[in-house]
Amino acid sequence: MELYTSGLPLVLQFDVILWLVIGCVVGMLIGAMPGLTVTMGVAVLAPLTFNMDTVAAFALLLGAYTSATYGGSISAILLRIPGALPAVMTILDGYPMAQRGEGGRAIAIATIASLFGGIVSAIVLATLAPALARLALQFSAADYLAVSIFALSMIVFISGGNMAKGALSGAIGLLIATVGLDPIVGFPRFSAGIPELQGGVGLVPVMIGLFGLSEVLSSVHSTATKPDGRIVHRIKSAVPSMVEFVKLLPAMVRASVIGVLIGILPAAGSSTASMVAYGVGKRTSRKGSAYGTGEPEGLATSESANNASTGGDMVPTLSLGIPGSSSAAILMGALILHGLQPGPLLFTQHPDIVSAIFILFLASNFVFFLLGLTGAGLFARLLEIPKNYLLPVVAMLCLVGAYSLQNSLFDVGIMLLAGIVGVFFRWAKVPASPLILGLILGPMIEANLQRTFILSYGSGYDIFLRPISLSFLIATVLFLFGPWALGKLKARSQ
Amino acid sequence: MSERSPPNSRSNRADVALCVALFVLVGVVFWISASFPTTDNLAKGFGVDFLPRFYAGAILLLAFAILWQGRRDDEDAAEGITFRVLARPAGFLGTMFAYVLALPHLGFLLATPALLFVLMLILRVPPLRAITAALGLTAGIYGIFDLGLNVPLPVIPDIL
Numbered sequence: 001m002e003l004y005t006s007g008l009p010l011v012l013q014f015d016v017i018l019w020l021v022i023g024c025v026v027g028m029l030i031g032a033m034p035g036l037t038v039t040m041g042v043a044v045l046a047p048l049t050f051n052m053d054t055v056a057a058f059a060l061l062l063g064a065y066t067s068a069t070y071g072g073s074i075s076a077i078l079l080r081i082p083g084a085l086p087a088v089m090t091i092l093d094g095y096p097m098a099q100r101g102e103g104g105r106a107i108a109i110a111t112i113a114s115l116f117g118g119i120v121s122a123i124v125l126a127t128l129a130p131a132l133a134r135l136a137l138q139f140s141a142a143d144y145l146a147v148s149i150f151a152l153s154m155i156v157f158i159s160g161g162n163m164a165k166g167a168l169s170g171a172i173g174l175l176i177a178t179v180g181l182d183p184i185v186g187f188p189r190f191s192a193g194i195p196e197l198q199g200g201v202g203l204v205p206v207m208i209g210l211f212g213l214s215e216v217l218s219s220v221h222s223t224a225t226k227p228d229g230r231i232v233h234r235i236k237s238a239v240p241s242m243v244e245f246v247k248l249l250p251a252m253v254r255a256s257v258i259g260v261l262i263g264i265l266p267a268a269g270s271s272t273a274s275m276v277a278y279g280v281g282k283r284t285s286r287k288g289s290a291y292g293t294g295e296p297e298g299l300a301t302s303e304s305a306n307n308a309s310t311g312g313d314m315v316p317t318l319s320l321g322i323p324g325s326s327s328a329a330i331l332m333g334a335l336i337l338h339g340l341q342p343g344p345l346l347f348t349q350h351p352d353i354v355s356a357i358f359i360l361f362l363a364s365n366f367v368f369f370l371l372g373l374t375g376a377g378l379f380a381r382l383l384e385i386p387k388n389y390l391l392p393v394v395a396m397l398c399l400v401g402a403y404s405l406q407n408s409l410f411d412v413g414i415m416l417l418a419g420i421v422g423v424f425f426r427w428a429k430v431p432a433s434p435l436i437l438g439l440i441l442g443p444m445i446e447a448n449l450q451r452t453f454i455l456s457y458g459s460g461y462d463i464f465l466r467p468i469s470l471s472f473l474i475a476t477v478l479f480l481f482g483p484w485a486l487g488k489l490k491a492r493s494q
Numbered sequence: 495m496s497e498r499s500p501p502n503s504r505s506n507r508a509d510v511a512l513c514v515a516l517f518v519l520v521g522v523v524f525w526i527s528a529s530f531p532t533t534d535n536l537a538k539g540f541g542v543d544f545l546p547r548f549y550a551g552a553i554l555l556l557a558f559a560i561l562w563q564g565r566r567d568d569e570d571a572a573e574g575i576t577f578r579v580l581a582r583p584a585g586f587l588g589t590m591f592a593y594v595l596a597l598p599h600l601g602f603l604l605a606t607p608a609l610l611f612v613l614m615l616i617l618r619v620p621p622l623r624a625i626t627a628a629l630g631l632t633a634g635i636y637g638i639f640d641l642g643l644n645v646p647l648p649v650i651p652d653i654l
Binding site: 029030033036044162164165167168171172174175178182185187189190216217218220221223387388389391392393395396397399400403404407409412413416419420423424427428429430445446449 | 508509511512515516519523526527530531542545546549550552553556557559560563579580582583586587590591593594597598606609610613614616617618619627628631635638639642643644645646647648
């Protein structure tokens, strides 16, 4: 019990609470800005904490970390630009809701779902951290490969109506992911001697172009012919009713559990978590068929999962000293700079600090919840700006967002090309989300495929022999073919 | 059993254009990857070229599947595109490309209002309002990204 309460006096200080609120506001702003990633937000703030008290420093950093993950949903819902990577799936239901005049409601649902995911992950972080971290350490290359294949199978569920086009989009994403240095021998592939391409094609510029710029370009003609086009808000109260919340609860629980479990795995990331949760939700929920058309449950699924993964991310960081993601690595660096060594000893040597981190993590979720819920209606007013003013601003945000990732005009060029591809995809009715899934999972699949074969002396049988990898492969087959087989069996019995 | 619709020319046009682009892509991938070194000693059969070729092969098969599907269904019929519809988005995109090329030479504070002004003109904003909005938005974006979030925008032109 001491682990949960000893940090309370450290947190209940005016300056700590103030830094927490500042961290949440800055995090939300960074998350909502296209191109500014969660990692960048934490990295920008980390140097400011060197001279701060340890708990105040973590109030600022954890506030920014959790809020930036949530903040990505705001621009995803309103502008179809995922402010942060994990918000890719939020677009699918959030943007159609905003286009129907339910932007405020969509932001409120995203806020509530993010809070729910955050609370679940905070509870898991506080209670099961060491045990779960040890479980994550059991994962070998073959297991990661099986997890990636399972995540890749979600393409089927995010493809809309046409599975062949969804699979094609995913395969293009996987192919683009092979550009750059080969992960094992370091041979440059398809980089045409361009140094910027040796590190691969940037995910963020592709995402901004594919979703944001393509939306702008697709709206230009209709806006020019009807310049005052704006979205009229249909709903007065943004906050969903208790009945609606209860209806969303099962989806949020399911997504949060998936988010935490995937978040624990180093390098899996919150974008993978939200994609897997979305796919599982689409397959298992009664409203699954409506996902992708502006269904609040789909929105809640995506947002619960990506915020739940933030706590999962912290599990191996705190309990084993192994960062679960690049953002967690920066948080770990900040811990070390403050004279604390993450790992099992942290829990015994500094229980008060660990307790304060747990409390701050939980509190940061409530702070962004209050900020998000009070601002939901206000944010949605953005869509009331006439489109002939709004589109140039969104185009500019796409340009600056792509540039700001690495301060590189090359990334801006990639974003523009991705925008053209996005328009072409819209014309040919090819879904764009599977391409992003392929681009995210491509490096993970390749590195772990090669490692699996190297570790098993070229046979690759490990993936079928290890219980974890075999379970994921079976889950993949069941997910893909289970309902089809059940349907066949039912038809035969009738 | 429902009656099958006749092949849809619009759907076919979009799918054929998509598949032609993909055939070219697959050809380029196979051609370039032919020069990749063999690294079988690390993982037998899984060299540097394995996955790009595997994915390219999958793309090829899926492209054929889409072409075949397009012959049978018209559910995914793409909308027809005319020059009138394309002209403004192309102008919008061309202006953005020109901005990227001009940015290092003109600097952010000169190039950005010019870009926003042209984009607003394309969208039929009255010129005086477009100038005012372009200047205000440039100041806002500069303030948020450069001053607020520490993103070093290329403010100073090359020529200086």
